[in-house]
Amino acid sequence: MTDPANALQDSPAPPLRGQLRPILGSAVLMLIVTGVLYPLLTTAVAQALFSHQARGSIVENGGRAVGSGLIGQHFTRPEYFHGRPSTTLGPDPADPTKTVDSPYDARLSGASNQGVLSARLKAAVAERAQRYRADNGLPPDVPVPVDAVTASASGLDPDISVANARLQLQRIAGARRASRQALEALLAQAVSGRQLGLLGEPRVNVLQLNLALDAAFPIERTTR
């Protein structure tokens, strides 16, 4: 065979011994360049240009950090809009080696991971739909928007759909002694449309909406 590739294979290959330095050296050098210099440079520039976002988009209210504009919170009180169901877990206060349900726990994002045929999922959704109707004084034949009864992927979804928010208006109007019209106007202002008019879905950020509620219709706190 006069195949040049075979000729090359048959000739004594250059010894691999001299290659120990580049083999080990490339691992260390690349670690420094891609694992240290690149993230640090990005951090420095990001902090200079977008310091608010780079730190987690923390929202302040009266000088107090009340959350991140991007991360959902667990709202249970009747005077607030409620977010989507969340299946995140947190450490059990009684036994730290175990976990318990802890909705919107940002220490560990989590989802149900139930398949569509899961009996557990079916039961959970049935229970959520029933509770949603009861909480909001809805008759049993009102269709519930799917985002109100399904858990998000992160367990930290900050948004709900406009339809979901609207069905909660009556409850909030009662709890805050506010008029439905005024609340509708507040909601309309809080809706963000598709990004750039095209991308994603129209939605309402629950934390921002509830902050606007507190500002427009303050209520006295009896419990903490």
Add this chain to the structure above:
Amino acid sequence: MIADALQFFLILALATGLAALVGKAMAHLFTSPAHLALERLTYRVLGVAPDEEMSWRRYGVLLLLSNAAMMTLGYLLLRLQEHLPGDPLARASQPPDQAFNTAASFITNTNWQSYSGEASLSNVSQMVVITFLMTVSAATGIAAAGAFLRGLSRKSAAALGNYWVDLTRVTYRLLLPLCFVVALLLVWQGVPQTLSAEAVVTTLEGQAQHLVVGPVASLEAIKHIGTNGGGFYGMNSAHPFENPTPLTNTLHILGMLLIPAAFTFTLGAMVLRRRQGWAFLGAFTVMFLGFLAVVYTAERGGNPLLAQHGVDQLGSELHAGGNLEGKELRFGIAQTSLFVTVTTAATTGSVDSMHSSLTPLGGLVPLAQMMLNSVFGGDGVGLINLLTYALLTVFLVGMMIGRTPEFLGKKIEAREMKLVMLAVLVHAFSILGFTALACVVPSTVASLSNGGPHAFSEVLYAYTSGTANNGSAFAGFNANTPFFNTTIGLAMLVGRYLTLLPMLAVAGALAAKRVVPQGPGTMATDGPLFTALLVFVVLVVGGLTFLPALALGPIVEHLLMGAGASF
């Protein structure tokens, strides 16, 4: 519907345009004789001669050994995590089986994670282990594909280029500049980039909420441009800090498609046959659009079991609708379906929804794409995989018409076909063999989180994802056991190196061949007929190999869904 179709069209058009630009730049990167000053300095530090030309054996051995050194370094750092300074949350070191799995996962560009990022990795590890391995594994894949393309474009040559030069150039000229720009765009949209570990806030209802933060954007950028896929957070790109807006979701999608699609243009430029590049891009796109349509339709249709509880999944201007369990509202069905299809096509493996909660047909698509492993595919290796099938196609066609098969003017002979078949069979053997093994191991049952056919899909998905170096998961499945950490770790190494090395050998053999002049009997490989044949061969080989396994999982699950069964 119209808004959804418009998003698909715009994003895919943008991806093609960007791929053409980057593809041309990559062709220059692989062929230019000039070195930058920074690169010369690197070669001096490493003690290598940048002008040395390497045979495929030497190129492959150095690739393997340098990857082994990088993996070992990553493994050691994960084992030593709790002793390294700078983590106020004091996250523990990974145990040996998990650290092996993680290091194997990230060096092979798989990014399978048997841990949850925010709970088990410090910011130091996220940078010096994860970001580092993500970058070098992508650079390795791109370098190998560059070498492969040299093999195709050279005539009667003995060498494929210089591994150190390729690795360095891809990192310095391509990956890091792209990632830096994308990372800043992500921060602008809300992705954190800080050295702090957490921010504690008091919610409106008076509870403390611990927000885990860190150098997220720099990791996210290489995660997608490098088709890696491992998340900073457990729930990956569904987490609002990794993917805060539909625009970041779009950037992630574009990032994943960029280099795999660009390689078709690089190929066209390097072998001086632009139409050949378009033929491959066409094959990628046809398969991709078919799979996208299946996911979108299935997810838009929703879950029939929920309809009986008065749940409105139809969607309207006021809400997204569809099968929303395990999905984020801001993305809705369109952006989620596109992400699902892209992440398993480009074998990235990041997820912006939970694949385990997809409808049966919606979940079949990620599985099928990873099994085919050549719908775009990962950085570099995707093109190599498609070329594997291209060689198989010319071989089959050659057999049918009784001619010696040729590809790009080179005769395809027995040695090449044996290596091609090795690469194709190793992939199937690893997926099906390990799945079969796991199915008879009694401890597997404890790892399952669903019942019925979905439970089998969880296991099949794990080994498919590992072997295809994808890394996504049916995430309810508990893979953090010594058995799964070890076997999935092995599947990742087998899937990566036992397909990459045979194809480097093919490239070496092709480079050495003379070019035979085209005759009237030569089959054109750059037209729509060849594209159609190629897609046919990919689907037939994939179908024959994997359809029985798919029938036991998602297909039977789909039929049961129609019958209203639950488990």
